Amino acid sequence: MEQKLRLRQFEALMAVIHHGTVTRAAKELGVSQPAVSRLLADLSQTLGFSLFDRGGGHLVPTQEVRFLQADIQRVLDLMDQISQVSQSITERKAGHIKIACLPGFATSHLPAVVAQFLKDRPGVSVTIEPDRPERILEWMIEEQFDFGITDGFRGHSAVVSQDIHVRTVCIFPNGHHLERFSEITPRLIADERIIHTRRDSDFFKSLEDAFLDEDCSLISLVETRQFTAACEIVSNGLGIAIVSELDAMQFVHRNIQIRPFSPAISHRLSLVRPTFKQPSAITLEFIDAFAATLAPFEMRVAPSQ
Known part of the structure; x- marks a missing residue:
């Protein structure tokens, strides 16, 4: 032998x-x-x-x-x-994490989380790739990425998902007549032109239902996929919007006012990863760290929608 x-x-x-x-x-x-x-x-x-x-x-x-x-x-x-x-x-100090995310997260919330996570992990590197939800789902199924941040996810056997319901708020420019109200309802803004998400999104359908329940019609000004785009427009003095509180807080010092919106509508985020790809310890640790940053904005009990 x-x-x-x-x-x-x-x-x-x-x-x-x-x-x-x-x-x-x-x-x-x-x-x-x-x-x-x-x-x-x-x-x-x-x-x-x-x-x-x-x-x-x-x-x-x-x-x-x-x-x-x-x-x-x-x-x-x-x-x-x-x-x-x-x-x-x-020791969770080395490795590589490939993250797919919604475009808004690539510039508004995720970079700060990544920076904080990498401070004590000099051997860890990260790839961030923004794209639409449909593409993120494809990447997860094909096991091309370790972790994804998406919305509108309806489930798939090849994808593990953790749903987080983020509170939403009403935003409007400083000096707007809505400043005198502590809470905004559909009836209060029935005559306002609204910046909103795409009409085929789950969130828009929930928002539209809230208006219909109060016998109001939603008057459209701008339709956009991203909450961050809506926040940018409002911060430039135009229109009002119902957006996730997470996105609104990124603009808190940029010429906008923030008020709770009633009825409570959540923006459902899904933290996803491939089912059949064994995640690294560093990937699981990052997912936990990212989820923890969403906790302050989380609606603990999702409303019936």
């Missing part, structure tokens, strides 16, 4: 090359002298040639060993690197 090369044999060989004697090599490796001799004998038998000649009281590597020495050292260095990286992964 053909014998296989073992890493410990290479370690013994390089220790003897470095020290010149089996005794010193054994001390460095923390094993007995006979153990080192056996490792060298087995390695010599496997390779098919002698490893050392004697010269001046020291063991001198043969020409064959000299020919292989650089390659052996590279193997040992690589194994040492793998060991260090493995330790870093165990």
Whole structure:
């Protein structure tokens, strides 16, 4: 039966090359002298040639060993690197996380979370790729990304999902006549032109139902996929909008007023990852960290919609 090369044999060989004697090599490796001799004998038998000649009281590597020495050292260095990286992964300090997200998150909330997460993890790197919900779902199914932040997710067997219902608020420019109200209802804004999400979104349907329940019609000004776009328009002095509180707080010092909206409507976010792709420990830790940043804005009991 053909014998296989073992890493410990290479370690013994390089220790003897470095020290010149089996005794010193054994001390460095923390094993007995006979153990080192056996490792060298087995390695010599496997390779098919002698490893050392004697010269001046020291063991001198043969020409064959000299020919292989650089390659052996590279193997040992690589194994040492793998060991260090493995330790870093165990300590959650190394790895790579590929994140897919809604476009608004790529510029408004996620970067700050990533920056905070990476501060104490110098060996961790992150990819952030924004796109529409349909594309994010495809990426999860195809296992191209580790983690996704999306909305409108209706479930899929190849995707694990954690839903978080974020509170929504009404925003309007400073100086608007709505400033005198502590809470905004559909009837109060029935005559206002509203910036809202796409008509085919679950959130728009919930918002429209809230208006219909009070016998009001929603007057459209701008239709946009992103809450951040709605916030930008309002901060420039135009219209009012019903947006997630998470997005509204990014604009709190930018010429807008924020009021609770009644009835309570949540914006359902889904934190998703591939079902059949084993997540790394660092990925799971990041998902937990990201979810924790949403907790202050979470509607604990989702309303019937």
